[in-house]
Amino acid sequence: MxxxxxxxxxxxxxxxxxxxxxxxxxxxxxxxxxxxxxxQKGVFEFEQMTNFSKAFRGKLEAVSCVGIxxxxxxxxxxQDPVKKALIELEDGEMIESVLMKYNYGNxxxxxxxxxxxxxxxxxxxxxxxFRRNLTAGEMLAQVLLMRQADxxxxxxxxVLMGMGEPLDNxxxxxxxxxxxxxxxxxxxxxxxxxxxxxxxxxxxxxxxTEDLPINLSISLHAPNDQIRQQIMPIAKRYPMxxxxxxxxxxxxxxxxRITFEYNLIQGINDSQEHAKELAGKLRxxxxxxxxxxxxxxxxxxxxxxxxxxxxxxxxxLNQNGIESTIRREMGGDIWAACGxxxxxxxx
Ligand code: SAH
Numbered sequence: 001m002x003x004x005x006x007x008x009x010x011x012x013x014x015x016x017x018x019x020x021x022x023x024x025x026x027x028x029x030x031x032x033x034x035x036x037x038x039x040q041k042g043v044f045e046f047e048q049m050t051n052f053s054k055a056f057r058g059k060l061e062a063v064s065c066v067g068i069x070x071x072x073x074x075x076x077x078x079q080d081p082v083k084k085a086l087i088e089l090e091d092g093e094m095i096e097s098v099l100m101k102y103n104y105g106n107x108x109x110x111x112x113x114x115x116x117x118x119x120x121x122x123x124x125x126x127x128x129x130f131r132r133n134l135t136a137g138e139m140l141a142q143v144l145l146m147r148q149a150d151x152x153x154x155x156x157x158x159v160l161m162g163m164g165e166p167l168d169n170x171x172x173x174x175x176x177x178x179x180x181x182x183x184x185x186x187x188x189x190x191x192x193x194x195x196x197x198x199x200x201x202x203x204x205x206x207x208x209t210e211d212l213p214i215n216l217s218i219s220l221h222a223p224n225d226q227i228r229q230q231i232m233p234i235a236k237r238y239p240m241x242x243x244x245x246x247x248x249x250x251x252x253x254x255x256x257r258i259t260f261e262y263n264l265i266q267g268i269n270d271s272q273e274h275a276k277e278l279a280g281k282l283r284x285x286x287x288x289x290x291x292x293x294x295x296x297x298x299x300x301x302x303x304x305x306x307x308x309x310x311x312x313x314x315x316x317l318n319q320n321g322i323e324s325t326i327r328r329e330m331g332g333d334i335w336a337a338c339g340x341x342x343x344x345x346x347x
Contacts, residue, residue, distance in 0.1 A: 007064035009034060010144075011137025011175065014184050024063055026056070034060075035184045042144060042152055044068045067137045071145050075334040082331035085145055086343070089114070089138060093131050094343040095163055097142040098336045099149065105156030105192075108146045110139050112173055113164025114343060118198050120219075121231045122263055124297045124342040125163040134164070136175035143186060158188055161196040161217070163341045167203035177212060190214045196261065201238040204246045208253055217259040217290070218247060222269050223277035231268065231302075244281060251286040258285070263292045263339075264305040264313060275313045279320030289317055289324035295337045 007020050017031035033051065037043045046052070046060040072094065073086040081101035088094055098109040114131035116123070142162075147155050158180055160166045166173045173195070179185040180193060194215040197204065204216070220240075222228035228235035251258045260282065264270045282289070291314055294304035305313070310326055317324045331337050 008067040008137060009064060010038065010067035010140055011135050011179070013175070013179065014182070020064075024059065026059075030056075032184060038066060038144070039185050039187075042148055044144075068141050068144065069138065071149065074149050075336070077331045077334050077336065079333055080330040082334070082336055083146070083149060084331060084334050084336035085142070085149060087142060087145060089134075095134065095138075095142070096336075096341040096343050097146055097162060098331060098341075099146040099155075100330055101150075102157075106147075106150065106153055107157035107159055108143045108155050109159050109162045110142050110176075111162030111164055111341065111343075112139060112160055112166040112169050112176075116164045117168060118165050119233050120198065120221075122221075122265065122294060122297065122300060122302050123339045125339075127297065127299055128342050133169040133172060136172045136179060139172070139176040140179055140186070143180070155186070156188065157192045157194075158186075159194045159196065161194070161338070163343060165198055165200070166195050167197045167200045167207070170203055170206065174210065177214065181212075194259075198232060198234050199238055199243045200234065201243050201246045204243075204250055208246075208250045211254070213254055213256060215256060215259065216247070216250060216254075217261055218243070219263075220260045220278075221263050221265075223274045223281060227269050227274075231265070240281070244285070247287075248285050256286075257288050259288050259290050261290045261292055263294045264310050265294050266303040266305045266309075268302065270305040270309050270313055272312055272316045275316035276320060279317050279322045282322050283320075287322065289322055290327055291324055292327045292338055293329060295329070295332065295339050297339065 014031060018028035021028055021030045037049045044066045046057045069087050069089045071085055072088040075084045083099045085097045086094055093114040095111045095114050100107045113133050115129050116125045117130040119126040143155055180188050181190050190213045194217055196217040198219045225235060225240050247258050293310060314324050314326060329337055
């Protein structure tokens with residue numbers, strides 16, 4: 001029996017669930033019923049699935065599991081409508097997810113890897129090194145656990161901006177996106193899903209061929225390769241010109257505006273000259289810049305720019321025809337803000 005107990009439902013597509021049902025001698029329509037319990041009703045215990053017979057529930061228990069990891073700790077911000085979960089995966093790896101409540105709905109910031117290989121100098125996740133890729137099921141579980149931690153209130157938006165580099169875990173991320181969008185799954189529109197990448201150009205081109213109308217965010221953080229290479233090792237592999245051409249093609253095909261994220265770091269990338277240079281690079285593109293005041297990470301010497309420098313940077317962008325906003329910071333008191341996720345306790 002134990003040997004058979006390897007069916008894990010979360011992370012399977014509906015056809016895969018149907019096949020698995022048939023393999024254990026059940027009718028395929030059971031798959032949709034099970035998906036309904038997991039995604040719609042948020043019930044993860046077979047014994048609570050009351051439209052299943054006792055015998056069927058017993059069989060499910062014996063040969064399968066839903067695949068929900070355990071919520072190790074839940075932290076609630078005192079200053080913002082933000083909650084952060086520390087989730088312990090089956091093999092003991094720890095990851096973090098964040099729930100943010102906005103007036104337009106609830107958004108979950110999902111991690112795509114335990115740790116990260118990219119090693120950006122300003123980011124806490126990179127400092128801890130890479131552990132492993134997450135499965136589609138582990139990404140879905142983050143949304144389900146956050147929803148449960150918020151009394152089951154609907155999650156309307158997903159941002160793949162937590163720990164890890166989503167395009168470095170391409171296949172599982174793609175499966176996750178499809179199940180997140182599916183009506184039998186989380187039922188979240190692609191337009192309400194954002195994927196943030198440090199700019200792996202080859203994978204952006206691949207993503208373009210999938211033709212999914214998700215929002216693409218690029219962590220640019222610099223107006224040129226020289227500065228970018230100082231703070232983001234990936235920039236040595238993918239020159240900015242090629243990255244921006246791939247972005248332009250992506251937005252032309254998908255007709256979606258691309259968001260460029262820009263951490264403002266004191267004395268590194270925050271002068272008015274830099275703003276002008278950036279505006280020049282993004283001209284003639286369907287682009288939008290999200291200016292992010294740097295959150296400090298204890299081990300890093302990088303500091304955030306002053307409020308007035310940030311405002312001036314935004315003004316220069318706007319004068320040069322590039323729209324931007326300054327990101328509202330949330331959850332700093334529970335280390336839930338951008339770049340602060342690292343999946344362990346000691347800071
Ligand atoms: N690997 C992906 C997604 C994770 S990072 C990516 O690079 O986009 C998500 C966002 O948080 C990125 O824009 C990243 O640059 C930003 N971020 C990382 N460290 C930060 C910090 N210390 N302060 C503010 N934002 C940070």
